[in-house]
Amino acid sequence: MHSATRLAIYRRLQTANPDPTTELEHSSPFELLVAVMLSAHTTDKSVNAATRKLFPVANTPLAIRDLGLGGVKEYLRSVGLYNTKAKNLIGLCRQIVERHGGNVPSDRESLEALPGVGRKTASIILNMVFGQSAIAVDTHIFRVANRTGLAPGKTPRAVEDALVACTPDEFRKNAHHWLLLHGRYVCTARVPACPKCIIRDLCEYPSKTEPRALARSDAPIAHARRPRKTPLRKPHKRLRAR
């Protein structure tokens, strides 16, 4: 893809959504880390359903650790793979308490050493909490980067490296959320909503969906609108008291 086309794609995504953010509900870096960790292989909706119950009861590493494995599982039943994730969450909280003084670590090595935290989760935290221009690649971003020709690659890591190499500095911070939301709501896996897509004239995908095919499908074309901003919950009582 020509660099001018890439620039035009980012400009359009920026104009449509100047301040993109996650749909995972959170009110602290730790809550965000927990929510992102829980979101692997499951929807943000099911994670939000779980954390809406968990965080008002326990939203610090110490408090979640003290719930114990059985206690945590009760809150995570709406989340896919909740048995493994509950075990990882307890391990993550223990490690943050014992090695990082209760704070979310700010370097990739320490983040990736936490149970249940891989490269993608670490990149999201480095980007959203610590202002680094890391670009996490999930299944949506992998698909959009390959279909459009923005940053083709055979593996998520190859796409990540290509995105980091080709994304202009001014768009690095928000590239993850623009591409993720575009893949989630417009460039969907089964029937991409090409006739409604704001970058269709710039996209190099050769098999774009025809208007008739889109009308016959159940593709979520209504999501051409901007997604709502993440509602911030009121801080937990214990946080407010500090």
Ligand code: SF4
């Ligand atoms: S034109 Fe179609 S394939 Fe290309 S980005 Fe838009 S929805 Fe995806």
